[in-house]
Amino acid sequence: GAVVSQHPSWVICKSGTSVKIECRSLDFQATTMFWYRQFPKQSLMLMATSNEGSKATYEQGVEKDKFLINHASLTLSTLTVTSAHPEDSSFYICSARDRGGPLEQYFGPGTRLTVT
Amino acid sequence: AQRVTQPEKLLSVFKGAPVELKCNYSYSGSPELFWYVQYSRQRLQLLLRHISRESIKGFTADLNKGETSFHLKKPFAQEEDSAMYYCASTSGGSYIPTFGRGTSLIVHP
Numbered sequence: 648g649a650v651v652s653q654h655p656s657w658v659i660c661k662s663g664t665s666v667k668i669e670c671r672s673l674d675f676q677a678t679t680m681f682w683y684r685q686f687p688k689q690s691l692m693l694m695a696t697s698n699e700g701s702k703a704t705y706e707q708g709v710e711k712d713k714f715l716i717n718h719a720s721l722t723l724s725t726l727t728v729t730s731a732h733p734e735d736s737s738f739y740i741c742s743a744r745d746r747g748g749p750l751e752q753y754f755g756p757g758t759r760l761t762v763t
Numbered sequence: 764a765q766r767v768t769q770p771e772k773l774l775s776v777f778k779g780a781p782v783e784l785k786c787n788y789s790y791s792g793s794p795e796l797f798w799y800v801q802y803s804r805q806r807l808q809l810l811l812r813h814i815s816r817e818s819i820k821g822f823t824a825d826l827n828k829g830e831t832s833f834h835l836k837k838p839f840a841q842e843e844d845s846a847m848y849y850c851a852s853t854s855g856g857s858y859i860p861t862f863g864r865g866t867s868l869i870v871h872p
Binding site: 659679681689690691693696740742744750751752754755756757 | 791795797799805806807808809812835848853858860862864865
């Protein structure tokens with residue numbers, strides 16, 4: 648089956664620094680990837696939709712200058728949290744749609760970000 | 764904007780009891796509907812989608828357009844069914860999914 652990986656699985660950084668999270672589709676091409684934020688025992692909050700070769704589409708309330716998304720290839724999207732603050736601490740999850748497949752999404756395992 | 768409603772945040776049942784996790788959607792056309800499951804410390808994964816009309820791990824879900832519902836059912840819950848369940852929908856020509864807030868299912872022995 649389709650597999651999506653994320654790296655790193657967890658990261659601790661200091662306030663004011665930037666952190667990059669990678670999302671890769673391992674055995675399929677993903678023209679569209681999604682970035683979510685998940686708070687403890689809460690639902691997924693869609694942050695942005697990332698399309699290969701074009702600018703990401705951000706959801707209302709998500710700062711695009713703070714959460715930089717790059718989708719440079721059909722198998723890789725990156726999320727960079729710039730000038731991180733403790734309130735950015737969260738679980739970030741990416742998902743991808745198979746270019747030639749149905750509308751279902753394949754999810755990555757998530758990245759736990761802790762900003763101290 | 765499309766909405767997906769899962770009215771129960773938590774559902775607690777005993778092993779062997781029937782389970783129904785409710786999901787209602789707001790789109791009036793022909794949406795694609797999905798149930799995703801997240802077991803403890805695992806990634807979200809697709810459980811089933813309405814177009815395939817299949818039963819996975821004993822779960823079924825029927826699309827009721829009149830009630831705009833896509834409830835997930837299982838006649839006899841098992842302890843290993845304990846997980847978070849998310850209903851999701853894509854509407855019309857948009858492939859951007861909308862997720863419900865999730866229902867935590869706990870199956871007691």
